[in-house]
Amino acid sequence: xxxxxxVPDYEVHGEVRVDPARxxxxxxDMQNDFVKEGGTLVVPDAEGTIAEIQQxxxxxxxSRMKVVFSQDTHAEGxxxxxxxxxxxxxxxxxxxIVSDLAPRDDELVIRKVRYDAFYGTHxxxxxRLWNVDTLIVCGTVANICVHYTAASxxxxxxxVIIPKDxxxxxxxxxxxxxxxxxxFLFNGVITQSAAIKADVADxxxxxxxxEDAARISGD
Numbered sequence: 001x002x003x004x005x006x007v008p009d010y011e012v013h014g015e016v017r018v019d020p021a022r023x024x025x026x027x028x029d030m031q032n033d034f035v036k037e038g039g040t041l042v043v044p045d046a047e048g049t050i051a052e053i054q055q056x057x058x059x060x061x062x063s064r065m066k067v068v069f070s071q072d073t074h075a076e077g078x079x080x081x082x083x084x085x086x087x088x089x090x091x092x093x094x095x096x097i098v099s100d101l102a103p104r105d106d107e108l109v110i111r112k113v114r115y116d117a118f119y120g121t122h123x124x125x126x127x128r129l130w131n132v133d134t135l136i137v138c139g140t141v142a143n144i145c146v147h148y149t150a151a152s153x154x155x156x157x158x159x160v161i162i163p164k165d166x167x168x169x170x171x172x173x174x175x176x177x178x179x180x181x182x183x184f185l186f187n188g189v190i191t192q193s194a195a196i197k198a199d200v201a202d203x204x205x206x207x208x209x210x211e212d213a214a215r216i217s218g219d
Contacts, residue, residue: 007176010183013191016161020063020198024132025056026153028117028139028146029072030101033087033094035140040094041087045168046140050100052166052193053138057101063198066130067107069097070117070139070149078113115148124156134159136196138166143178154186163193 030053033039035046060067072088073095074080081087088095090111103109110121117123127135135158137150146167150160162182169175182188 007173007180008184010180010190012164013189013195015195015197016189016191017197017199018065018134018136018161020060020065020200022132023134023136023198024066024068024127024130025060026068026070026117026135026137026139026149027053027057027101028070028137028149029088029141030069030098030139031072031088031094032096032098033092034072035098039087040085043140043168043170049138049140049166049168050098052163053101056136056138056163056166056193056196059196059198060136061104063200065198066127066132067103068117068123068126069101069103069107069109070123070145071095071097071109071111072145073111073113080114112145115145116152117145117149118152118156127158132158134161136161136163138163138193140168141174142167142169143174147178147182150182150188151186154182154188160186160188161196162188162190163196164190166193 033041034043073090074088075090097103108126110117110123112119112121135153137146137160139146150162154160160182162179164179179190183190
């Protein structure tokens with residue numbers, strides 16, 4: 001017997017302002033196996049979120065926000081392949097982060113072996129080193145790797161922001177139920193990617209300092 005279950009309401013915030021000096025954009029598992037045609041475990045809506053994630057990347061890079069990519073990484077015999085089809089085999093095309101979102105050399109790539117990007121990695125170490133206290137978490141899969149990374153961040157008392165249009169799931173219900181849990185259990189902020197703004201104090205002075213630094217470095 002089947003029955004319908006409604007997702008309880010949660011707030012979708014309007015404009016959300018962040019301090020780029022204390023914020024990191026975390027892009028979860030946007031890899032060919034999950035995103036591109038020919039991948040072994042394609043998430044139907046993942047490719048459709050690329051434009052929104054690119055918008056967030058532009059915001060982060062222009063405001064000098066820290067950027068982190070998680071990269072799901074497995075090898076032969078991985079027990080996770082008993083749950084899911086073989087995917088993101090290290091070194092394969094499917095393991096690579098999609099070229100549309102290619103990390104820059106100065107951006108952190110975290111190779112993870114479980115759903116949670118904090119599990120067994122040095123992610124928390126770098127966030128503390130950077131004095132980051134707020135994470136914008138997006139990518140795929142909403143109720144799996146995005147959710148467990150966001151939950152793990154919240155349990156460490158990071159403020160969590162999830163732009164729902166930059167996050168994808170295998171099923172629409174999974175997306176909605178995950179967002180509701182993040183808002184309800186962790187006081188997370190659910191919003192849209194275009195609603196996130198970087199608060200840069202004294203913006204003209206800030207831009208001048210960037211330009212001066214570029215001249216000094218010869219760029």
